[in-house]
Amino acid sequence: MSTEASNIxxxxxxxxxxxKTFGIDTRLVMPLLITLIxxxxxxxxxxxxxxPQTLLAIxxxxxxDAVLSKIDRGHxxxxxxxxxxxxxxxxxxxxxxxxxxxLCAAITITSKYVLRxxxxxxxxxxxxxxxxMLLIAPSAYSTLSFQxxxxxxxxxxxxxxxxxIIYRLKRFHITFTYILSFIFFAGIRSLxxxxxxxxxxxxxxxxxxxxxxxxxxxxxxxxxxxSRKAQIVVVFLIAAAEMVLRMMENVHAxxxxxxxxxxxxxLVDIYWLKKPE
Amino acid sequence: MTWRKAFITSxxxxxxxxxxxxxxxxxGAAEEALDREKALERYGFYFEExxxxxxxxxxxxxxxxxxxLDNIMPQIASxxxxxxxxxxxxxxxxxxYLTNSGEGSQNALYRNNGDGTxxxxxxxxxVSDVNxxxxxxxxxxxxxxxxxxxxxxxxxxxxxxxxLYRNKGGKSFEELEVPAFPEWANINSGIWFxxxxxxxxxxxxxxxxxxxxxxxxxxxxxxxxxxxxxxxxxxxxYLLRNLGDGKFEEVSKQxxxxxxRWALAAGAADLTxxxxxxxxxxxxxxxxxxxxxxxxxxxxxxxxxxGIGFSPKSGMNASFGDVMNDGRLSIYETNIxxxxxxxxxxxxxxxxxxxxxxxxxxxxxANAVGVEDGGxxxxxxxxxxxxxxxxxxxxTNGYVSADKNVNYWYDFSKVxxxxxxxxxxxxxxPAMEGRSLSGYQQKKLWANDGKGGFSEIALAVGIRETxxxxxxxxxxxxxxxxxxxxxxxxxxxxxxxxxxxxDGRNWIAFAFENDDAIGARITVFRDKLxxxxxxxxxxxxxxxxxxRAHFGLGGTAKVEKVVIRYPSGETKVIESPEIxxxxxxxIPG
Numbered sequence: 001m002s003t004e005a006s007n008i009x010x011x012x013x014x015x016x017x018x019x020k021t022f023g024i025d026t027r028l029v030m031p032l033l034i035t036l037i038x039x040x041x042x043x044x045x046x047x048x049x050x051x052p053q054t055l056l057a058i059x060x061x062x063x064x065d066a067v068l069s070k071i072d073r074g075h076x077x078x079x080x081x082x083x084x085x086x087x088x089x090x091x092x093x094x095x096x097x098x099x100x101x102x103l104c105a106a107i108t109i110t111s112k113y114v115l116r117x118x119x120x121x122x123x124x125x126x127x128x129x130x131x132x133m134l135l136i137a138p139s140a141y142s143t144l145s146f147q148x149x150x151x152x153x154x155x156x157x158x159x160x161x162x163x164x165i166i167y168r169l170k171r172f173h174i175t176f177t178y179i180l181s182f183i184f185f186a187g188i189r190s191l192x193x194x195x196x197x198x199x200x201x202x203x204x205x206x207x208x209x210x211x212x213x214x215x216x217x218x219x220x221x222x223x224x225x226x227s228r229k230a231q232i233v234v235v236f237l238i239a240a241a242e243m244v245l246r247m248m249e250n251v252h253a254x255x256x257x258x259x260x261x262x263x264x265x266x267l268v269d270i271y272w273l274k275k276p277e
Numbered sequence: 278m279t280w281r282k283a284f285i286t287s288x289x290x291x292x293x294x295x296x297x298x299x300x301x302x303x304x305g306a307a308e309e310a311l312d313r314e315k316a317l318e319r320y321g322f323y324f325e326e327x328x329x330x331x332x333x334x335x336x337x338x339x340x341x342x343x344x345x346l347d348n349i350m351p352q353i354a355s356x357x358x359x360x361x362x363x364x365x366x367x368x369x370x371x372x373x374y375l376t377n378s379g380e381g382s383q384n385a386l387y388r389n390n391g392d393g394t395x396x397x398x399x400x401x402x403x404v405s406d407v408n409x410x411x412x413x414x415x416x417x418x419x420x421x422x423x424x425x426x427x428x429x430x431x432x433x434x435x436x437x438x439x440x441l442y443r444n445k446g447g448k449s450f451e452e453l454e455v456p457a458f459p460e461w462a463n464i465n466s467g468i469w470f471x472x473x474x475x476x477x478x479x480x481x482x483x484x485x486x487x488x489x490x491x492x493x494x495x496x497x498x499x500x501x502x503x504x505x506x507x508x509x510x511x512x513x514x515y516l517l518r519n520l521g522d523g524k525f526e527e528v529s530k531q532x533x534x535x536x537x538r539w540a541l542a543a544g545a546a547d548l549t550x551x552x553x554x555x556x557x558x559x560x561x562x563x564x565x566x567x568x569x570x571x572x573x574x575x576x577x578x579x580x581x582x583x584g585i586g587f588s589p590k591s592g593m594n595a596s597f598g599d600v601m602n603d604g605r606l607s608i609y610e611t612n613i614x615x616x617x618x619x620x621x622x623x624x625x626x627x628x629x630x631x632x633x634x635x636x637x638x639x640x641x642x643a644n645a646v647g648v649e650d651g652g653x654x655x656x657x658x659x660x661x662x663x664x665x666x667x668x669x670x671x672x673t674n675g676y677v678s679a680d681k682n683v684n685y686w687y688d689f690s691k692v693x694x695x696x697x698x699x700x701x702x703x704x705x706x707p708a709m710e711g712r713s714l715s716g717y718q719q720k721k722l723w724a725n726d727g728k729g730g731f732s733e734i735a736l737a738v739g740i741r742e743t744x745x746x747x748x749x750x751x752x753x754x755x756x757x758x759x760x761x762x763x764x765x766x767x768x769x770x771x772x773x774x775x776x777x778x779x780d781g782r783n784w785i786a787f788a789f790e791n792d793d794a795i796g797a798r799i800t801v802f803r804d805k806l807x808x809x810x811x812x813x814x815x816x817x818x819x820x821x822x823x824x825r826a827h828f829g830l831g832g833t834a835k836v837e838k839v840v841i842r843y844p845s846g847e848t849k850v851i852e853s854p855e856i857x858x859x860x861x862x863x864i865p866g
Contacts, residue, residue: 071281096614096622096644099299107292114289137296138617152696166380195688195707201707202695205861209694249687 029168031080033161034215034241040157041091057093057101058086071111081221082109088126091211093133094142104129104141115263118270122263124222130261134252143252145217155210162214171218177232178213179204179240189246203254212254222262224269234265298631303854311737317779320724322663322772324739332394333387335771338379340414348579348602348708351677352685353492354378356465356485357436358747358765359417359819363429365402366388366447369788371752371823373763374404375771376433377414384415393583393755403450404431404442411459413437417748417819421469421478422793429824431795434467434482436492441706449540455517457525462488463512468593469814470545471844472795473573477519478795478814483540483558484512494702498704502539503697506589508562510701511539512517516576532578538563543814544595546606547798549634552846554796557585559592559610565624569635578636584638590621594818597811598659598668600627600646600725604800604807608639609670611654611798611818615715618686621674622649623657627684647731648723653715656818657750660760664782664829666808668724673746673764678716685712717743720764744769752823758784758857760827765820783830785856787841792864796844800827802837830856 024032038054065082069075089104108129135139161167166172186200193200203209217223217235224230242257250256316323327333337358346353357378362371370389374572376769377384377415383405387395399405408414413435420429428444439458442450464487470480486492487510490500502508514536529535538560545554553570560566564586582703585608594611601607611628612621625648626639644650648670650815651657657672677685688707692700699705720740723731744766754761762774787799795814800807831834839851843864854860 001302072285095620096649099295103292103295107289110285110289110292113285131295132616133296136293139300140296140620142618142620155696193707196705198695198699199688199692199707200704202692202699205693205696205699235675246687246691249689251687 006143016042027080028079030126030165032036033165034084035141037158037161038087038091039127041154044153044157053093053095053098053101054087054090057090057105058083060102060105061086061089064106064225065112068110068113070196079098085126085129089129092126092143092208095140097140099139100133100137103137104133108130110121111124117267120153120266120270121222122266124216124219124258124262127222127255127258127262131252134255143255144177150211155205158210158214162210162215166214166218169218169220171220171231172229173228174235175213177235178217178239185239188244189243192247209254216245217258222266224265224273226273230273232270234261235259237265286287288478290667299633309737310739310741312629313777316738317777320663320734320738321665321779321782322738322759323777324662325777326739326742326772327775328771328773331773331775332396333373333771333773335375335377335387335397335767336386336550337375337768337771338377338382339768340378340380340492342492345495346492346703349703349706351679351709352706352714353703355677355745355767356747356819357416358767358769358771359415360748360750360763360771361418361420361815361821362752362763362822362823363420363431363821365431365444367427367428368447370756371754371825372751373752373754373771374399374418374420374431375765376418376819377408377580378414378464380408380410380414380417382414384408384418389754389773392603395727402448406431407433407435407440412440416465417467417815417816419467419469419821420793420808421795421814423478423480424467424523425476425677427791432467432469432480434464436486437461438464439464439467439482443785453523455525457527459488459515461491462515463490463492465512465699466540466543466558467815468543468545469793469795470556471519472516472545472554472556472570472576473518474553474796474844474846475519475573476845478793480515480517481521481543481545481556482515482517483543484513484514484537485539485541485561487514487537499702501701501703501706503701505562505693505700508539509537511537511560511562513537514540514558521854525572533578534565534568534818536560536566538566541593542595542610542818544608544813545796546597546608546811546813547605547796548608548628549637551634552842557595557608561591561593562589563592563748564589565592567639571635579635582636582638584640585626588641590624592624593655596658596659596816597813598670599807599809600625600659600668601729602667602808604725604809606809606811607642609643609648609657609659611651611657611672611674613653613715614650619691620650623651623654625649629735631804640666641820646729647733651721652718655747656764656820658749658751658762658817658820658822660751660822661704661784661827661829662722662760662776662778663724664759664778664784664831665725665832666806666829666833667727667728669725670721670723670731671749671751671762672721672723673749673766674720675716675718675743675745677712677714678743678745679709679711679713680711681717682768683712684716685709685714689714716745719743720746740774742766742772744772748818748820750817750820750822753786753825753827754764755857756859758786760858781832782829783833783856785836785839785854785864786825786827786859787839788825788859790861790863792844793824794844794862795863796823797826797864798842799828800840800842801828801830802839803830803833803835825859
């Protein structure tokens with residue numbers, strides 16, 4: 001999850017963001033909504049393992065973004081993006097150690113400055129941070145998390161807030177395509193494995209998954225910009241990659257699917273796809 | 278590339294290397310197995326597994342439940358190996374009771390012959406055939422002298438009809454009809470404790486599956502938790518007040534205990550200092566619960582107020598230990614940790630400095646002191662295994678050990694993330710098909726360094742078996758002044774770890790001659806330290822330690838005094854007691 005409102009190069013034909021949304025600075029809407037999700041989750045479900053962990057992730061993300069931006073670009077950035085990345089790491093990380101929250105946040109932010117081509121990210125920073133931590137620190141880091149419980153109330157909260165956000169970003173087609181693709185592939189997996197269809201479709205019915213489909217795969221800074229059709233194709237490919245990883249019984253399939261498909265799609269977008277008129 | 282880019286890129290690479298550096302400097306490599314001499318030299322103690330040599334050949338059998346659960350039978354029929362220590366005939370030697378869970382299987386009572394061997398006398402005295410068809414099967418057993426005749430009686434809690442056996446002079450047992458017991462319930466935890474301090478032991482029973490579920494005759498498969506960490510659709514709790522005339526009354530709701538969380542372990546200890554035992558319940562699929570005892574009048578749910586009732590995990594153990602030697606008991610609760618998949622981490626709830634009484638608060642210091650990762654952890658007990666004066670921790674673990682080459686974690690994680698309508702129905706769970714789930718795990722022994730840290734040394738001190746451990750009990754089986762460990766394994770043999778401790782490590786122990794002493798609190802004062810223990814009517818997971826307080830003293834040659842607070846609240850002070858001796862204590866009245 002990253003908005004990068006202040007960093008991305010807005011395509012010429014992209015819809016121009018209003019400066020105010022509901023009377024609030026547009027760049028603050030996403031952080032406010034994400035904060036609201038965090039607060040609702042904490043008040044009703046106690047989702048945070050501890051406040052220090054989440055605060056550390058947010059603090060490190062902001063600190064790294066401020067310092068690296070100053071070094072790299074000579075000025076301090078608008079810190080909403082770092083704040084959101086910090087919250088993402090805080091919510092999606094499950095670890096008994098404090099240092100993993102700090103390190104994941106640091107890798108997430110630093111990746112934004114290193115893994116760029118022609119001014120664009122290749123990976124969604126939070127996705128990169130999480131996938132990297134899963135690979136390099138498996139004994140100390142995990143994302144398998146049930147903090148939001150398994151009921152519809154939690155889903156509803158995320159769906160309402162998520163819909164507001166992706167409606168504002170005009171990215172509902174991405175989420176919708178992913179859901180349809182996931183269900184389609186769940187059916188194929190069910191036929192293949194013999195497991196109940198409900199078992200295959202179960203992950204996407206859980207609250208934590210909604211954070212992935214609403215906020216991570218829709219990130220404007222790291223989705224392809226060629227066209228809506230291209231975005232739909234890419235998200236279908238992410239679901240397909242996830243299907244393959246799931247057939248290989250990979251517990252962290254969605255993160256790795258986005259980690260693999262995301263940068264390839266962005267490279268194709270940057271170098272080969274002609275921007276539509 | 279500018280120096281700025283070079284710097285940021287270097288920083289990025291350095292960040293990616295951090296976990297490897299931490300691993301390198303944290304001594305991440307496991308301790309190697311040592312032979313006895315090297316272990317004694319390096320750690321001062323060594324465990325020798327002697328079950329067969331001692332005549333203990335007990336092998337636990339799992340139940341065969343309703344075939345509708347066949348797809349996940351290894352997961353459901355995964356409990357029932359319990360162990361409890363008792364001196365049922367009061368001959369001064371600790372005996373061992375082991376529970377079995379196959380339909381028609383026999384529980385075992387191993388009488389300690391005092392010569393290093395044991396003999397199963399369960400059938401002879403009438404406490405073996407307790408898993409008869411139609412009555413359910415044992416999950417665990419606890420001993421307590423509920424009728425105050427000087428001999429400890431036996432309560433077997435079951436998935437089915439729990440049963441109480443009166444001890445007739447240490448020679449035989451008779452089953453009692455207890456109308457207050459639930460007709461049918463799926464009980465996975467039970468303790469004796471005198472919550473109102475009236476001199477009569479009361480009972481707490483914690484339900485796991487709902488009590489309307491008969492796992493052998495399912496009406497449907499909607500028996501699973503509604504959530505992996507927020508489930509409240511488990512079995513109810515029972516608080517059975519002992520009326521003193523051989524009868525009990527069920528008073529849970531009246532006393533403030535009303536929960537349908539999935540209880541897997543319970544323990545009672547005086548955590549507030551008012552002399553009454555407080556109740557801690559470790560729940561699977563959710564947060565755990567702490568009930569503060571309001572002077573025997575009621576229980577106050579202090580789960581959240583105390584700091585314990587947040588951060589839901591998979592609680593499976595409740596044991597108490599004075600890990601800091603400051604006279605305050607901490608609570609150790611086990612959970613699930615699986616590398617790269619699910620890292621709940623165990624909890625060591627340590628009372629916070631500056632808090633006390635009913636306002637006591639706890640902090641989870643498991644990570645800080647290094648006792649967090651126990652794998653798929655089950656039973657655990659405190660004990661000073663090296664007699665150095667500090668409480669160490671023995672932990673057993675492992676869920677389902679089947680095919681080593683394939684595991685069930687992916688399917689497990691898939692369905693547990695789902696909506697409650699999916700996870701709650703066992704029919705939706707993918708078939709296990711012989712796969713392991715956190716199987717073949719190395720047990721843990723964390724040695725307390727006395728400075729606020731623990732080191733894991735199980736392999737080095739002789740703990741090598743990787744069976745699916747469930748219950749752990751601690752006792753000085755051969756009255757040698759050391760703590761031995763007994764482990765009950767699911768679908769496996771019971772293990773006896775005989776402890777060998779280096780010379781020169783002093784100790785002192787207190788055995789209670791005429792009473793089970795459940796609820797007694799013993800504090801040893803020496804070298805400006807206060808070592809505190811309580812006698813429990815059940816702790817850990819489906820287990821019960823000896824009713825004897827054993828304190829290692831290290832090199833200390835003199836104990837200043839010992840204060841014993843009897844269950845009644847009266848105290849006795851023993852000045853300068855002799856060390857390296859089991860003191861036999863008579864409880865007044």
